Amino acid sequence: MSQLALIIDLNVCVGCHACVTSCKEWNTSGWAGPLVDENPYDRDPTGTFFNRVQTYEVGEFPYTETVHFPKSCLHCEDPPCVPVCPTGASYKRPEDGIVLVDYDKCIGCLYCSWACPYGCREYDVQERVMTKCTLCVDRIYDVNLRASERKPACVLACPTSARLFGDVHDPTSEVSIMIREQGGYPLMPEWSTRPANHYLPRRRTQIRLHEDELIRADNPLKKEGVLPPPPPDQATLDEITTW
């Protein structure tokens, strides 16, 4: 059983919103019809977005750090939005773990959006059904695309490769190794929803130097430079030993 997911590296994300626009572009021109925008060029614009980049400031000036935080559906392994759906429109695909909504079955009762602690569901006000991130399910299996392009639109758009896509159940996959070795973590672990998407933390690359690495033990007088040649009458190492 595989579980496809995104890994988002907060250490690399620069907050450029390329994933947001790319997601919007791909999903608004897909088979499910446009992602609705209302008053896009007017006062109080609002619209449907499956992916957003948020920005947080951590700490107090001058010790602050800016964290850009892309947020989309986490495709939980234990999705609370699925069992509450009265019609079965909301479901989790057993073969690859993608959480999807059947737009033809949804009655728009909003109950699944109440049941998602992350606020990752988007109500389409014109179609009057619930929509959400599909992990570009209409793209990742498309054999007409080159193999390297069978990835979610957001992953392809990211200029810094802050987004990785893969199977988190396969322990040898790139994403699993990243989670394991780079400290990948899920959001709001307190609700035991087991999100498939993981985030890699902000981390600083630094070398730890120890005191004895700065002082050469074999040079106690701390004199650097080319040593003077030995006097001519002194036996050299070659004369003492035959090796």
Add this chain to the structure above:
Amino acid sequence: MHPALSVIFFTTLMGAGQGLFLALYTAQLYAAVRILPWQASPTFYALGSLLALLLVLGGMAASFFHLGRPERSWRSAAMWRTSWLSREVVMLPVTAGLMVVYGGIHALGLDTTLFTIGGFIAVDLTILVGLVAAVAILGLFLSTAMIYASLRFLQEWHGPLTVLNFVLLGCASGFTLATAFASTLASGMAVFYTNWAVVLTAAALVTRGASLLVNGRRRPKSTLESAIGVRHPQIRQITQGAMGGSFNTREFFHHQSAMRVAATRWAFLVLVFPLPIALLITTEVSDNPGPAIAAFCLQFLGLLAERWSFFADARHPQNLYYQAIA
């Protein structure tokens, strides 16, 4: 959470209808075991069932306004194994149907004594039908309340107090309506209902007050730290990623000032509990149905405020992600 008018009317109307039916059945049961001196006329039960049915159907009509695609609502019974909303959809027509049967048997005079217990307690057909209907009503109450109580991260809703409140507030409203109904028909049952209505309203005050106290000192489990996974006590959102509003900013917050929320809370605390109790007590000494009708109307108005407050008090953890526009 954003309090939707459709859901507010749905739950309050249904609660009153279900409570009224339980009131009718309680009286019939009391009379059957001879605690009440006489049995009310079949017309009383038939008209009462009709009123309860109309309230339930009114609530059902209101619920359709909450759906984006009401024409597909027939699909919503499918997932009764996992979804309390689906279970509610199943229980609703069952309850309404049993109300029709119960009221119909009374109205058409088809009620017969099936058997007697100890040669003294007559068990009528309607007693059995009413029993099934009462169980269905309790199941419907449970389903409605569990829709809210089952959402574990809406901590204000998640707990047995939510279920108790839905049942007791619905019954209080229904028994108050039964008092008004009985005193209007002058059927002599008014005193019986008054006592029950006062007791149930007082019980509802205890449980609803308890939920207010518990929620007042509740600390949310989720914080910005766990929401974005950065371990630091001071995190501030700079932008939520959108300049305008979104579904996330509309659906999960009440958008009212803290003062208005507090005012609504006080309004329902006065309208639902002390005022109806005072009015109900005055009906015990006079035959005038006016105070009882006023008690029901005020209490129902208060229950609308109570349900609004119930939604407004629930703090959804997703709001952590939507603190700042830009």
